[in-house]
Amino acid sequence: xxxxxxxxxxxxxxxxxxxxxxxxxxxxxxxxxxxxxxxxxxxxxxxxxxxxxxxxxxxxxxxxxxxxxxxxxxxxxxxxxxxxxxxxxxxxxxxxxxxxxxxxxxxxxxxxxxxxxxxxxxxxxxxxxxxxxxxxxxxxxxxxxxxxxxxxxxxxxxxxxxxxxxxxxxxxxxxxxxxxxxxxxx
Numbered sequence: 090x091x092x093x094x095x096x097x098x099x100x101x102x103x104x105x106x107x108x109x110x111x112x113x114x115x116x117x118x119x120x121x122x123x124x125x126x127x128x129x130x131x132x133x134x135x136x137x138x139x140x141x142x143x144x145x146x147x148x149x150x151x152x153x154x155x156x157x158x159x160x161x162x163x164x165x166x167x168x169x170x171x172x173x174x175x176x177x178x179x180x181x182x183x184x185x186x187x188x189x190x191x192x193x194x195x196x197x198x199x200x201x202x203x204x205x206x207x208x209x210x211x212x213x214x215x216x217x218x219x220x221x222x223x224x225x226x227x228x229x230x231x232x233x234x235x236x237x238x239x240x241x242x243x244x245x246x247x248x249x250x251x252x253x254x255x256x257x258x259x260x261x262x263x264x265x266x267x268x269x270x271x272x273x274x275x
Contacts (some may be wrong), residue, residue, distance in 0.1 A: 187273035
């Protein structure tokens with residue numbers, strides 16, 4: 090009985106598995122869990138958004154930086170409205186996002202068509218400190234997200250990401266031109 094040495098049998102087994110492994114790689118399978126794959130997809134989406142923010146930042150003259158006092162006066166008791174040609178999920182229809190900064194720190198978001206519904210829970214909050222607007226509510230209901238704000242020459246409010254660990258740090262992310270007194274209107 091002529092048996093191959095162990096290392097030769099391993100080599101033969103590896104050669105037999107190589108085409109199968111190659112097929113899995115070509116088909117797009119990865120050796121990641123669903124959570125890892127989802128996290129890497131989200132990271133790529135954040136990087137693409139950061140590139141868009143970077144381009145917008147380069148093309149838009151920065152307005153006058155708002156201090157804690159001027160920022161608070163600009164938003165307290167007001168609804169900031171942004172109108173878009175399409176919602177973030179890409180369906181071809183107009184999208185309106187209203188953000189209300191109630192006195193006392195309650196933060197209310199209304200959007201049409203709705204991704205968030207109307208948020209009005211006690212957990213949705215806003216605050217201004219150290220010349221930053223910080224929000225805990227949609228789309229980030231579980232953590233505070235902070236922005237530096239500026240007032241453009243035309244009166245628009247410019248939102249700049251203020252998160253040192255973010256690829257979008259110091260990038261322009263929103264420009265709000267429509268500001269009305271009082272809570273959002275349906």
